[in-house]
Amino acid sequence: MNRDAEEALLTVRNLSVNFDTAQGVVAAVRGVDLTVRRGEVVCLVGESGSGKSVTGFSLMGLVDPPGRVAADELRFDGHDLLRASDTDMDALRGKDIAMVFQEPMTALNPGRSVADQIAEVLRIHEAGISRKQAWDRAVALMDRVGIRDPAQRANAYPHELSGGMRQRIMIAIACALTPKLIIADEPTTALDVTVQAQVLQLLFSMQAETGAAVLFITHDLGVVAEIADQVVVMQAGRVVEKGDVARIFHQPRHPYTQALLAAVPNVDAPRDRARRLAPARPVVPGAPR
Ligand SMILES: Nc1ncnc2c1ncn2[C@@H]1O[C@H](COP(=O)(O)OP(=O)(O)O)[C@@H](O)[C@H]1O
Numbered sequence: 001m002n003r004d005a006e007e008a009l010l011t012v013r014n015l016s017v018n019f020d021t022a023q024g025v026v027a028a029v030r031g032v033d034l035t036v037r038r039g040e041v042v043c044l045v046g047e048s049g050s051g052k053s054v055t056g057f058s059l060m061g062l063v064d065p066p067g068r069v070a071a072d073e074l075r076f077d078g079h080d081l082l083r084a085s086d087t088d089m090d091a092l093r094g095k096d097i098a099m100v101f102q103e104p105m106t107a108l109n110p111g112r113s114v115a116d117q118i119a120e121v122l123r124i125h126e127a128g129i130s131r132k133q134a135w136d137r138a139v140a141l142m143d144r145v146g147i148r149d150p151a152q153r154a155n156a157y158p159h160e161l162s163g164g165m166r167q168r169i170m171i172a173i174a175c176a177l178t179p180k181l182i183i184a185d186e187p188t189t190a191l192d193v194t195v196q197a198q199v200l201q202l203l204f205s206m207q208a209e210t211g212a213a214v215l216f217i218t219h220d221l222g223v224v225a226e227i228a229d230q231v232v233v234m235q236a237g238r239v240v241e242k243g244d245v246a247r248i249f250h251q252p253r254h255p256y257t258q259a260l261l262a263a264v265p266n267v268d269a270p271r272d273r274a275r276r277l278a279p280a281r282p283v284v285p286g287a288p289r
């Protein structure tokens with residue numbers, strides 16, 4: 001067996017997603033191939049509208065009609081996602097595959113406290129856990145993701161927290177059950193610039209702790225240089241280039257990749273991820289930030 005087959009956590013072959021609209025068929029994703037190995041960070045890059053989010057949603061089984069998903073293979077950790085029932089997908093989603101979205105406000109329930117929403121993920125997937133146990137673990141997770149006074153903030157509603165804090169809650173939910181794959185769709189794009197680096201650092205400290213692989217969707221090549229092992233470049237629904245991050249940055253082959261890189265002249269060459277994300281301030285739960 002070659003290396004890909006041995007270590008592949010996620011294999012996507014010839015994925016296409018079409019939306020039937022009044023204006024005709026929108027071919028959002030057109031024959032995408034990609035592989036994510038265990039523990040690896042794969043960045044999906046491309047300009048707005050290139051099909052990155054729809055690709056991520058289709059892996060979570062979250063493309064609703066009028067969207068139509070087709071593929072030759074969609075395999076995750078031994079599961080055939082093309083043939084998975086709704087029950088199978090419910091069992092995988094949130095447990096083995098978790099997603100962090102761009103705008104946490106839309107992903108969180110506005111009418112329930114944040115700790116309740118973390119606790120719910122634990123209760124759904126862990127048989128026999130009591131309400132009290134789930135709540136206590138939720139508070140501990142809030143502490144872990146750097147929320148001060150977690151016991152007190154546990155009862156807060158999403159709108160009572162800042163955007164950065166809400167995204168920390170989303171990361172707590174995503175990491176609550178030590179997923180094997182985290183799909184992060186522009187998780188820092190909606191945040192203040194000063195908060196972006198902190199949230200990114202948290203996400204990758206959780207990744208290092210859990211050993212999860214990450215499919216990181218972004219249009220920001222500066223971030224890609226910081227975090228990626230592999231890069232997959234999408235344009236108009238297609239993968240135009242993919243490869244090791246150093247190769248993509250030093251020897252981009254496709255004109256579109258070259259144009260993307262040329263548009264960010266000051267981007268750093270990729271370095272070792274642990275050093276790149278070395279915290280300016282350590283992530284200490286409860287520390288002032
Ligand atoms: N529900 C939908 N109905 C129709 N078209 C859609 C829908 N969702 C996404 N699209 C289209 O699919 C294409 C890819 O969208 P998306 O994956 O969101 O791009 P990206 O995340 O790269 O910015 C876009 O042209 C978008 O308009």
Ligand SMILES: [Mg+2]
Nearest residue numbers: 052053054185
């Ligand atoms: Mg998107």
